[in-house]
Amino acid sequence: METLFNPSKTAKLFVPNISLFKSSFLHSTFNPQTHILFNRKTLSFTINCRAKTSQGRKTDGKNISKKILLSDSAPELSNEDVEPKPKNGGGAWGLVRKLPKRVLAVLSNLPLAIGEMFTVAGLMALGTAIDQGEAPEFYFQKYPEENPVWGFFTWRWVLTLGLDHMFSSPIFLGMLVLLATSLMACTYTTQIPLVKAARRWRFLQSADAIRKQEFSDTLPRASVKDLGVVLMAAGYEVFLKGPSLYAFKGLAGRFAPIGVHLAMLLIMAGGTLSATGSFRGSVTVPQGLNFVVGDVLGPTGFLSTPTEAFNTEVHVNRFYMDYYDSGEVSQFHTDLSLFDLNGKEVMRKTLSVNDPLRYGGFTIYQTDWSFSALQILKDDEGPFNLAMAPLKLNGDKKLFGTFLPVGDTNSPNIKGISMLARDLQSIVLYDQQGKFAGVRRPNSKLPIEIDGTKIVIVDAIGSSGLDLKIDPGVPIVYAGFGALMLTTCVSYLSHAQIWALQDGTTVIVGGKTNRAKAEFPDEMNRLLDLVPEIVQSSISEQPG
Amino acid sequence: MIFSTLEHILTHISFSVVSIVITIHFLTLLVDEVVGLDDSSEKGMIVTFFCITGLLVTRWIYSGHFPLSDLYESLIFLSWGFSLIHMISYFKKRKNDLSAITAPSAIFTQGFATSGLLTKMHQSAILAPALQSQWLMMHVSMMVLGYAALLCGSLLSVALLVITFRKVIKIIGKNNNLLNQSFSFGEIQYMNERSNVLLNTYFLSSKNYYRYQLTQQLDRWSYRIISLGFIFLTIGILSGAVWANEAWGSYWNWDPKETWAFITWTVFAIYLHIRTNKNFEGVNSAIVASMGFLIIWICYFGVNLLGIGLHSYGSFTLTSN
Numbered sequence: 001m002e003t004l005f006n007p008s009k010t011a012k013l014f015v016p017n018i019s020l021f022k023s024s025f026l027h028s029t030f031n032p033q034t035h036i037l038f039n040r041k042t043l044s045f046t047i048n049c050r051a052k053t054s055q056g057r058k059t060d061g062k063n064i065s066k067k068i069l070l071s072d073s074a075p076e077l078s079n080e081d082v083e084p085k086p087k088n089g090g091g092a093w094g095l096v097r098k099l100p101k102r103v104l105a106v107l108s109n110l111p112l113a114i115g116e117m118f119t120v121a122g123l124m125a126l127g128t129a130i131d132q133g134e135a136p137e138f139y140f141q142k143y144p145e146e147n148p149v150w151g152f153f154t155w156r157w158v159l160t161l162g163l164d165h166m167f168s169s170p171i172f173l174g175m176l177v178l179l180a181t182s183l184m185a186c187t188y189t190t191q192i193p194l195v196k197a198a199r200r201w202r203f204l205q206s207a208d209a210i211r212k213q214e215f216s217d218t219l220p221r222a223s224v225k226d227l228g229v230v231l232m233a234a235g236y237e238v239f240l241k242g243p244s245l246y247a248f249k250g251l252a253g254r255f256a257p258i259g260v261h262l263a264m265l266l267i268m269a270g271g272t273l274s275a276t277g278s279f280r281g282s283v284t285v286p287q288g289l290n291f292v293v294g295d296v297l298g299p300t301g302f303l304s305t306p307t308e309a310f311n312t313e314v315h316v317n318r319f320y321m322d323y324y325d326s327g328e329v330s331q332f333h334t335d336l337s338l339f340d341l342n343g344k345e346v347m348r349k350t351l352s353v354n355d356p357l358r359y360g361g362f363t364i365y366q367t368d369w370s371f372s373a374l375q376i377l378k379d380d381e382g383p384f385n386l387a388m389a390p391l392k393l394n395g396d397k398k399l400f401g402t403f404l405p406v407g408d409t410n411s412p413n414i415k416g417i418s419m420l421a422r423d424l425q426s427i428v429l430y431d432q433q434g435k436f437a438g439v440r441r442p443n444s445k446l447p448i449e450i451d452g453t454k455i456v457i458v459d460a461i462g463s464s465g466l467d468l469k470i471d472p473g474v475p476i477v478y479a480g481f482g483a484l485m486l487t488t489c490v491s492y493l494s495h496a497q498i499w500a501l502q503d504g505t506t507v508i509v510g511g512k513t514n515r516a517k518a519e520f521p522d523e524m525n526r527l528l529d530l531v532p533e534i535v536q537s538s539i540s541e542q543p544g
Numbered sequence: 545m546i547f548s549t550l551e552h553i554l555t556h557i558s559f560s561v562v563s564i565v566i567t568i569h570f571l572t573l574l575v576d577e578v579v580g581l582d583d584s585s586e587k588g589m590i591v592t593f594f595c596i597t598g599l600l601v602t603r604w605i606y607s608g609h610f611p612l613s614d615l616y617e618s619l620i621f622l623s624w625g626f627s628l629i630h631m632i633s634y635f636k637k638r639k640n641d642l643s644a645i646t647a648p649s650a651i652f653t654q655g656f657a658t659s660g661l662l663t664k665m666h667q668s669a670i671l672a673p674a675l676q677s678q679w680l681m682m683h684v685s686m687m688v689l690g691y692a693a694l695l696c697g698s699l700l701s702v703a704l705l706v707i708t709f710r711k712v713i714k715i716i717g718k719n720n721n722l723l724n725q726s727f728s729f730g731e732i733q734y735m736n737e738r739s740n741v742l743l744n745t746y747f748l749s750s751k752n753y754y755r756y757q758l759t760q761q762l763d764r765w766s767y768r769i770i771s772l773g774f775i776f777l778t779i780g781i782l783s784g785a786v787w788a789n790e791a792w793g794s795y796w797n798w799d800p801k802e803t804w805a806f807i808t809w810t811v812f813a814i815y816l817h818i819r820t821n822k823n824f825e826g827v828n829s830a831i832v833a834s835m836g837f838l839i840i841w842i843c844y845f846g847v848n849l850l851g852i853g854l855h856s857y858g859s860f861t862l863t864s865n
Contacts, residue, residue, distance in 0.1 A: 113817065114814050117817075121807045121810040121814075124810075125804075128804065128847075132798070271796070329672075330676075353674055353676070353791060354674070354677040354679075356790065365793045469793040471794075478786070481786065488778045488779075492771055516768065517767075518761065518764035
């Protein structure tokens with residue numbers, strides 16, 4: 001194509017009345033893209049070209065497209081598509097204009113993006129290797145200056161680079177921002193033009209061009225129409241024009257990567273909103289007590305604004321746990337009532353671990369539990385509430401204990417009855433010497449005699465560990481998640497294109513695909529086997 | 545009681561069948577092809593598939609929850625994933641390279657799971673409250689299937705690298721002898737080829753042509769399988785995030801396991817992006833996929849060894865009983 005439009009020759013090949021090819025363009029090079037439109041008597045070419053004149057690069061970047069009409073009459077030159085000349089008002093202004101384009105070109109560079117992804121992955125790995133969120137003394141101890149890890153890594157590296165809070169450190173967030181800008185640049189400059197190119201379809205007119213495709217085959221006695229029918233049955237979109245055929249399938253697989261990038265940008269935007277605009281808080285409330293939502297929630301960033309619902313008062317009616325037969329905890333439940341400013345109950349619900357409460361934009365989650373107090377009767381007096389202290393908290397395995405002093409309460413070596421509990425089901429009692437005395441369940445109301453004192457366990461009062469949260473970014477992030485899942489699935493589709501040409505009684509078929517390269521030949525062979533062979537030689541096919 | 549014995553029987557059947565299949569494959573490779581046995585190896589894999597499926601279903605019925613709550617169950621699920629991939633690729637195209645990867649993988653994971661290292665966990669355990677959710681099925685099954693597919697794909701890439709660079713390893717060995725020998729035309733050709741080893745532009749002998757064909761096939765299959773695994777991994781990570789939001793109020797906590805899953809996702813995204821450029825396709829993407837192989841094992845096993853964070857359900861301590 002290049003040689004055809006060599007300007008010095010063109011002036012002679014075409015109608016010499018074309019005044020386009022003036023002397024100033026003699027040293028030009030053309031990169032034409034032609035669309036040939038058949039228009040009854042006139043042949044018109046539209047040439048888009050970038051002209052570099054011998055006077056330097058003044059017109060660099062200018063797209064000039066002129067319509068050249070070859071006809072009997074004098075040709076017209078329509079100037080509709082000429083872009084206006086850029087204003088050359090000062091070199092600096094020209095630089096500023098060029099800057100976005102150059103920045104865009106740099107950002108959409110693929111190796112840069114790959115490097116950024118590697119860096120992000122490496123930083124995340126480092127973030128899991130170094131313990132996060134500890135006090136500085138921890139790092140002084142773990143990465144001492146006298147004996148550096150790997151010979152150079154000391155606590156100075158950790159604290160100055162912010163590696164102790166890696167996932168909110170400037171270095172990590174900066175990399176993420178850079179990655180986001182690369183995503184946007186790449187989508188704009190590379191992906192969208194690729195889609196436009198893929199959508200443009202054309203027939204291949206020569207058998208040689210078809211044979212050059214990745215997969216090509218010849219059917220000796222066949223009709224291109226039969227091939228078209230077979231392809232349509234296999235889900236292809238078929239276009240037939242005269243002896244040539246074009247079919248494609250799976251074009252959505254070309255669009256989907258753009259969707260993937262946009263979904264990721266949506267997730268990043270939602271995540272940013274979550275980080276800067278949400279409220280969080282946790283509270284451990286003993287059964288029977290209240291708290292106000294606004295007192296518990298604290299803002300996370302500068303965009304956090306409280307809402308009217310923050311005035312709601314939450315009352316814990318009851319906290320209870322379900323157990324398996326083996327005695328392990330199976331589920332926690334909290335019965336909550338929500339009251340508004342006037343004291344009217346607006347909501348009542350029982351929460352459990354995977355079942356949160358949603359009201360007024362905020363959500364309450366059941367995340368933890370604790371033992372608040374043990375209610376006992378001592379020698380039929382009481383009931384007394386003994387506060388339970390946590391002795392060991394190891395995730396779901398906890399141990400609580402309390403102490404009932406017996407005898408002289410003022411002496412230093414005070415003795416008493418100890419009561420330990422792992423959960424709200426059963427209490428283990430020990431006497432003054434620390435010997436095991438017995439186990440009692442709070443519901444049974446069975447008395448136990450220890451060292452002359454009669455104890456009845458009336459009730460075990462637990463407290464519910466609740467987490468509250470209000471997060472405006474969640475709908476955006478969820479939308480991004482859904483879009484990402486969908487577009488990733490769709491981008492698995494392979495865009496297959498097939499061309500065919502009827503040459504006498506032979507059909508020449510060629511095709512290519514962008515993803516499923518391993519399976520494509522087999523699929524094509526299977527489809528071509530389905531095309532019927534024309535046995536009689538007296539059949540005459542009228543193409544078109 | 546009957547269920548646990550049934551479970552035992554199924555485990556042992558699947559283990560032994562897969563061992564026999566592997567033995568047949570090795571015999572075919574090293575000795576001579578024994579006609580008639582080749583078909584039986586495929587049948588053996590079908591039997592294994594049904595055995596492992598039966599094993600999982602039995603465990604599901606017996607314990608009342610979906611069989612994916614601790615490390616032992618997820619390993620069984622992983623070996624099921626491998627045999628599933630084997631089945632699907634067998635039905636799409638008979639006699640392909642994938643079976644050399646999936647069958648040994650299935651047996652190794654099955655073997656590790658049933659070995660003495662994890663006997664403490666063979667009994668079906670009860671679910672902690674945080675795991676009692678419908679999301680368990682979707683999140684963990686998608687993650688484990690994703691791991692299975694990505695492991696297969698990365699092993700294919702490793703195979704590709706081994707085949708491509710076997711020549712270089714041989715030549716480095718040869719160089720030590722070259723000084724003592726007289727140069728022959730063939731050896732000079734070899735030295736020329738060494739500089740071109742990264743460009744598949746030489747077809748000097750039919751052996752090279754077949755090697756090129758093989759590497760190209762491996763490359764394409766690896767790409768397809770990794771794309772599929774990537775989809776599963778994406779769905780798994782995102783469903784995990786949604787579940788975390790429903791259970792604990794925040795969809796991303798930079799938990800070690802979550803972070804390493806994200807690192808795995810990033811590395812395979814790099815793999816997919818490298819393949820968009822025709823020049824880097826082939827060896828470079830295979831190198832990235834091989835890194836991905838190591839990273840998946842760190843994500844799946846290495847983090848569990850630490851035993852910390854929100855994903856502590858999968859942790860275990862290596863004690864020998």
